[in-house]
Amino acid sequence: MTSRAAPDWRELLTAPAPGEPGPQLALGVELRRRVRRTESRWAPTRMETATARGLAEPSVDVSLGLRPLERSTRGWIKGHATWDALRRPGHGYDPAQARWFVELYSLVRDARTLGTMPDGSEWLTLDDVESHLLWPHLAGARARGIAVTARSAAQTVALAQDASVTLHTERGPDGLIVTAQVTIDDAPVPTAEVRTIGHVGLYRVATAGERIALTLAPAEVPAPARAVLRTREPVLVPRAEADEFLRDHLPRLARQAPVTLGRGVELPPALPPRLEVAVRFEPGDRVEYALTWRYAGAPPMPYAATGTAGDRDIAQEKRLQDRVEAAWRGASDLPFRDAGAFTGADAAEFAAAVLPAVQRIDGIDVDVTGIRRSYRELTGTPEITVTTVETTDRDWFDLGIIVTIDGRRIPFTPLLTALTRRRRKMLLSDGGYFSLAHPALDRLRELLEEAAELDEWDTGPRISRYQTALWSDFEDLADQAQPAVAWRATVAGLRETGGVPATAVPAAIRAQLRPYQQQGLDWLAFLWRHRLGGILADDMGLGKTLQTLALIAHTRDEGERRPFLVVAPTSVVATWRSEAERFAPDLVVATIRSRTITRDRSLADLAAGADVVVTSYALLRLDEAEYAGIEWAGLILDEAQFVKNPATKLHRAVKALQADVTFAITGTPLENSLTELWALLSLTSPGLFPSARRFRQEYVGPIEQGKTPENAEGAPYRERRLARLRRRLRPFLLRRTKDVVASDLPPKQEQELRVQLSDDHRALYDTVLQRERQKVLGLLDDLDRQRFIVFRSLTLLRLLSLAPALIDGRHARLGSSKLDALVDHVSELAAEGHRALVFSQFTSFLQLAARRLDAAGIAYAWLDGSTRRREDVVADFRSGDAPVFLISLKAGGFGLTLTEADYVFVLDPWWNPAAESQAVDRTHRIGQTRPVNVYRLIAEGTIEEKVMALQQRKARLFTSVMDDDDLFSAALTADDIRDLLDG
Incomplete structure (x- = not known):
């Protein structure tokens, strides 16, 4: 059995107790020099x-070294204080002081490599540190009780507040002399005694007898000043090269560092930067280009402002950049980049449109x-001719399509390829090119794709004789669709008008x-x-009904005798x-x-x-057929x-009506998706x-879902699509908000x-x-089929957020915090003479609210979808004293005025x-x-918080189209539902 070494008694018995501060620490600073053991290099x-x-x-x-020291009876010594020891747990030193040293270690080590010296001692070298954080960190040593002291008895160290370096140029007998002038705490110091700490500071080494005094100071030391300081002597510019220095180099130095001039030396005006556009044409209709800045006496600089402001004239660069980019975008929709390549039609557009526009700018x-x-x-x-040619299959015709632009007949096969691949432009063999974004070509692309879906094309595009509607579209290619011909002819008449003329209010x-x-x-x-x-x-609430009635009365004055048909929700017919009246x-x-x-x-x-x-x-x-059999002067929806879904029978019934004109009246032309607006x-x-x-x-995908064509930038493309949608909508959609046009309305305060x-x-x-x-x-992976179960x-979770009794009567004892809050508020309001509308989508929850109001002795009125005498109920509330009106959201969302x-x-x-919003x-x-x-x-911590977030997303879609706000997705997707269930 191997015996374990007994622990050292000093470690066990003399180590500081937990929480007991260890030896005090100091930062040792030492000027060190490199020496060789022999004279050999x-x-x-x-x-x-x-x-x-x-x-x-x-x-x-020489270099400036740092290391931790600890206090002993003999003063500051190395002891056990090392960088590694202070970074390990259980070091036994004051935690705040140790943390300060660890942070200093990280700061200096991140700026340069830690060097372990050949003599085995561990020092951090300060000379190459490039972080401005060094100085506030050193200044914070005193607050933690850390002394900054010289390691050697023959050296002293001090921290100054600031320093500055200036380049001075004067004439000498042999040419120009460039020197560095240094001040520390506003006092000049000999340049020979100064060394730099990266570009963020410097230190002075002053000798007096056998002693060395070190002074450390923060300072901005640009590269030219740093180079002159390292020479330890003046820099001579020979007389023959003086003009070049003054003309090409001194202005650049003056942008980088403070410069003073001696007698007889003048700073010439700086030459502005010039933008070089290097263009290389290659075989195969390919062009490469790159933009770089050219300064006199300096190598090329990147187009983007990656240099410091002192090294470059950023303001002049920005002015020239703005002109170049504006000229580029004005000449083409090619994406602007400072370097790149174009091929095919893009290369042609760059050479024919972009390059000449850029060349006309001064400074290029x-x-x-x-x-x-x-x-x-x-x-x-584009002039498009469409013909049909009979084939051996009597049910099919070949389509003959001829496109001519500026008298030039466009080969159909390359055109078809370009259209189906959704290219932006097409290049011809003789160097001519044209845009494929013309509406006629857009429609041609759409019809070709639709025709291609009918059958596989073996020899070219063809169409079935049974596709009469599609053939009508081909015949009416320039006007998009058959129902649009008369409509577009009418719109053409508007081009001569100068605006919307005033209409007298009818006497009626x-x-x-x-x-x-x-x-x-x-407008109407x-x-x-x-x-x-x-x-x-x-x-x-802005009087859309009144405006519409005024229009109808105006048409009577103009001699129109046919009736208008107004279609409204059942609850609004009486309104x-x-x-x-x-x-x-x-x-x-x-x-x-x-x-x-x-x-x-009848x-x-x-x-x-x-x-x-x-x-x-x-x-x-x-009764669709009866209404469709009458010729109406106009249709008011x-x-x-209610007709936002084009797949419904109701939408089809409206579309079948005979009316000269149709007006949709709604404060919410889109609620969930742009497809409702299209409907x-x-x-x-x-x-x-x-x-x-x-x-x-073109609109739903880019605006709602962020879908963009290949090679199109996401956000800019969506913004352009949104702007185009607004432009096309503007003549046919009029929207005013209450906060803009009804400033006399009292304020509305909304609170959660x-x-x-x-x-x-x-x-x-x-x-x-x-x-x-x-x-x-x-x-959720099959949301369409499982939608009913999911919702x-x-x-169920929404009901449970309101009151447990709504999902199981046995939970009635748990009560409802919402109803407690509601009763507390309406009791106070009723006592003060206020009246309140209370909305819920669940009539079962309104019934619970009614019971609580009964128990509290608060009178109320009631309106839901089953209310038969709706007008009477509303009139009773308006003329009565009941302080509360309980209303189901579906029944009270429109057709009511309850001021x-x-x-x-x-x-x-x-x-x-x-x-x-309609309810409010x-x-x-x-x-x-x-x-x-x-x-x-x-209800905090429930699905209701997620519903509120989803509300905000859908509201932003509305304002992005109707008003001017950010783009946002609106569809209720599987990811939305995951968010709703995220605890």
Whole structure:
């Protein structure tokens, strides 16, 4: 058995107790010099303490060393204090002091390599440190009780506050003399005594007899000043080279370091930098280029400002950069980079458009090598001829497609390849090139792809005789789609107009229109005159109904006698009648509230005697054929988000109606996705974005999902697509927000009330969450098929966030923290004379709220989807004394004006912020005179917090299109659901 060595008694018995401070530490500083063991140049060297006598030797090699010292009865000694010891646990020294040394070790070691000297001692060498952090760290030694002391008795050390280095140039008998002038704490010192610490400081070595005094100071030491200091003597510029130095080099030195000039020496004006564009043309239509900066007397510098501001004229570079990049982008949409290569059509565009634009800028030098080929751009409108040729298969025709640009016939096979590969441009064999982004070529690409999907092409494009609609599209290639021909012809007439003219308010309107409402009437009437539709997307409560009634009255004045059809949600049909009686009593309004109304009288007879026919979306869907058989002067789709899904029977029924013009009236033209906006535009402006597939590709993909074509930059491409979408929408969509046009409305304050679940409620919620999470996460890979199960689990968690009794009556004893908070607030508000609207999507939760209000003796009104006498309930609340109105979110999201209330409580958040905004705006609308306070009750630590985050994402999509905000994804994806279930 091997015996273990007995531990040393000193280690065990003399080590400091835990928490007891060990020996005090100091930073030892020593000037050291390198010496050779023999006179041979190949002999090894060693470092030793420098002496005043040794410094007098020629070419002495010294450096400044640092190491930790510890206090003993004999003063400061090495002892056991080493860099390694202080970095190991259990070192026995004061922790704060040890940490200071470890940080200094890291700081210096990161700046240079730690050297272990041949004599076995361990020193950190300070001379090459490049970190400005050195000086505040050294200054903090005193606060930790650490002395900075010389290691050698013959040396002293001091820390100065600051120092400076200036380059001085004066004339001498043999030329120009350049010297370095140094001050430490504002006192000049001999340059021969100064050595540098990287570019961040310096130290002075002053001798007096046998003693050496060291002074360390922070200073900016640019490279030229550092080089002059290391020479230890003045630098001579010979007389013959003086002019070159003054002209080419001194201005550059002056940008890098402070410079003073002696008598007879003047600093010439600095030559501005020039930008060199080196271009090399290579065979195969390839061009390489690189941009570099040229300064007089300096090597080429990179285009990006990687140098220090003192070394380069950054301001002048920036001015020239801005001009170059603006010229580049103005001449082409090729991506700008400071170096790269282009091939094919891109190379042609660079040579024919970009290079000439850049060459015209002062300050640019273009250096061209290789054989430069002649390129020219074809800018004419593509002329497309489409023919059909019979084949041996009687069911198929070959398509003959001829494209001509500027009289030049384009070979079809290369064109087809370029289009299907979605290239930006095409280069011809003779050096001509043209853009493939023309709308006619875009449509040609789309139709070719659609035709190719019908059958495999063996010999070229062909089309089935049964694809009559597709053939019509080919015939109507320049106008996108058959329904768009008349629409586009009408739009062409707008080019001659200078703006939207004013329209007089019809005498039949009994209201004083606000300025923005007058603007809305002008816009609607303008579109009406040109038989164009649009979307009136004003905020809730700004009087969209009044503006629309004014338009209808205007058409009566213009001689229109056919009726307008208004389609609205069932709950809003009566509102149209009451608004018409209030604002336009001369209009004959017929409302259809059930199918029984037309049993004894046909819809056509009813419409013939009316100016306005108001029906519901449900009745339109049920009696589609009857409504489609009438010729309407115009179609008004109120709360048009009801027809946001083009796959529904309702959307198809609206599309089948005969109307000269269609207007969509909605404050939320998109709620979840841009495809909803397209669905509305396909009804109001069918020629604006005729292809749903192309709209998804060009707008939905880039804006919502970040999809970009190959070689396109993500964010800039999305921004361009968004800007293009807004430009195309602008003539046909009018939106005003309340904070801009209704400044007289009182403020609306919105606040989230965080509600903490009780302990028992929390335990139940966490248990159910874990169970549902495990179930749902396994279904997300097939979300489309499992969507019902997934959303059932999410709904269960939302209900459990409100009240455990909603999922199991046996949990009723756990109560509801939200209802506790609600009753507390409305009790106080009722006592102060305020009135509140309380919204929830779950009528079962509203029933629990009603019971709590009954128990508290607080009167309330009730409205949900099953309420039959809706108008009476609303009137009772408006004229009564009940301080609370309990409303289901679906029933109260639109068609109500409840300005009697000035508080709103939203008991449960929903995925879509538009639904909540509509509910809140029942009270914050024209007619409100008091500030409106909105409280959203959020159960902390539940799915409701995730729902709020999802709301913000969808709200940003709306503002990015309707207003001006960031781009954001909006679709409720599997990742969204994972986030909702993330605990």
